[in-house]
Amino acid sequence: MESMRIAMFSWESLHSAKVGGLAPHVTELSEQLAKLGHEVHIFTRSAWYRDYDEINGVHYQRCSFDESGDIIAQMNKMCDAMYSRFIQVSKDFGDFDVIHGHDWHPVNVLNRIKYELGKQYVMTYHSTEWGRNGNVHVNSPTALDVSHREWLGGYDSSQVIITSDNFKKEVQDLYSIPDYKISVIPNGISPGKMEKDVDAGSIKKEYGIHPYSPVILFTGRMHYQKGPDMLVRAIPKVLDGNNWGAHFVFIGEGEMRPYCQNLANDLNIGNSCHFLGYSSDDVLKDWTNACDMTCVPSRNEPFGIVVLESWDATKAVVATDAVNIVDNFQNGILSYRNPESIAWGINYALDGLDSRTPGMGSNGKKLVKTKFSWDTIAKNTVDAYNKIE
Template sequence: MESLRIAMFSWESLHSAKVGGLAPHVTELSEQLVKLGHEVHIFTRSGWYRDYDEINGVHYQRCSFDESGDIIAQMNKMCDAMYSRFIQVSKDYGNFDIIHGHDWHPVNVLNRIKYEHGKNYVMTYHSTEWGRNGNVNLNSPTSNEVSHREWLAGYESSEVIITSENFKREVQNIYSIPDYKISVVPNGISPGKMEKDVDSGSIKKDYGIHPYAPVVLFTGRMNYQKGPDLLVRAIPRVLDGNWGAHFVFIGEGEMRHHCQNLANELDIGQSCHFLGYSPDEVLKDWTNACDMTCVPSRNEPFGIVVLESWDANKAVVATDAVNIVDNYQNGLISNRTPESIAWGINYALDGLDSTTPIMGNNGKQLVKTKFSWDNIARNTVHVYNRIT
């Protein structure tokens, strides 16, 4: 296989500014591409890091810029900084064979490279403005511009990667990207990334939870798209049948305080634990200490939290917005309502001594096969080869 020099453009990574699930995708995909013999440079924000590092074989070209202004102004300045850095790195290392962008943030720099240097590019969609907001505030100037850049990426790119069939349909319905451009390549995880030996009882006890009480875990952004409020509204129905259950929420976002207030209004505050943003080790502890995870998303392009849960041998209760879960095989699928989510959780709680651990183990096997980064990186290279 011919070695490729790849320029990866993303506003986040695990070794720069980090925001959400895009960061591990970009970093872990890049590391696997290096293992396959390719040269990868990630152009990203510097955050509080220095301008350059080589980590696990990946070159991090971190770009500093004035981060004042709204998100559109910030991304405009980020793209200008990325372009300058790209020109310099091209002089130092040689021309790039592949330009690969992630989400709308770097679209300006991708198109500038295309038109000033004749370089076609690959675009990976990880979410859409419509999906993130659920038709809420989509007429704001900011949302209109984000949506425009998402459309522009699909129009100007030579190849498009989308992480699931459901998400492909969403992107095509919104932005009319033709089939011939699109490849469905799932997200991935490094097997063993989340699995950890823990004393579940001690972890629960540290948070005032009885060591033998069942725990349901939510992790992710506390926003409308991810549906934490749907889970909170499901909890009274869960407690009716499983009164000792507790619910741990890890993540920040605009709905966190709303969900905490809602829990108190529903008189279930004593069963809910809102930890906010937590370090990776705390997340790992709870992913292994919990009895199951819940993914109550209203919209879900993929659902990396599902893979993280499976990696720790945990079953998942997910809404039908998540299309990587096989019902009753590696998790349970509910409708996007509190009543249905409560049904799924109660079913899993009732099976803690029988079927639920089996579903978690089945998910673990998928992590080792279908969702390994080796498979995903090789499929990504197949996409690259169509434009080289």
């Protein structure tokens, strides 16, 4: 396999601005591509970092720009800064063989590189504006602009990478991208990333939870798309359905956090809910390993990296059927997208804590080591690069 010089364009990474699941995807994929012998440069926002670093074999080309204005204005200026940096880096390091953009944020710079420099590009979809709004079309100027750039990236790219089969259907329904341009390549995780030896009882006691009480964990953005409100509404039916004294830990920030906290109090379940907000990686790892299961109550889910993180810690997952990667009763429980069904799934898993539920976590762990390892995903990504025309 010939070595390639690859330019990744993303508004976030683990070593610049970090927002969500896109950051580990871009960083960890790039690191694995570097291990395979490719030269990878990530063009991203500078945030509070210096302009350049080489970390784990990956070159970080951080771009500074005026971050005032709304998200559209910010991305316009980011793309201008990325283009100037790309021109300079090309002079310093040599021409790039592959241009790879992630989500709608860098579409302007990708198309500028295509039409001014004659270089084709690959685009990976990680979400859509329709999906982020809970499967609803929003007609605000910002939403329409974002949706247009999502369509434009799919239209003008040479190849498109999509992270799951059900997400592929969503993107094609929205933007009519032909099959011949699409490669379905899942998200990934480095095996052992979330695994940690913890004293679960001690972690629970720190938060006033009895050491033997089961804990159900939610992690992610507290956003309508992710369904934290549906999980809160499911909790009374969980507490009524068993005598386990279950507790629910929510890790993540977002506009729905205050609403969910108020909802929990209104439903008289506030004492069973713990809203930790944004938490450090250490706290996240502690709870991922101390919990008894995780819940992914998404209304829309392009992939679900939290599922891989849970499996890496050998935890079963209770998820809605928006999560395409869970095999029902094999490595988790699938529910419908409503509180009653989510409650049923959690109760089923709680009833099997000493029998079937641990086996589901073990089955998930096996997939982390095979199907969802970055080595496999990076090689499949190179195959997609080789299809560029």
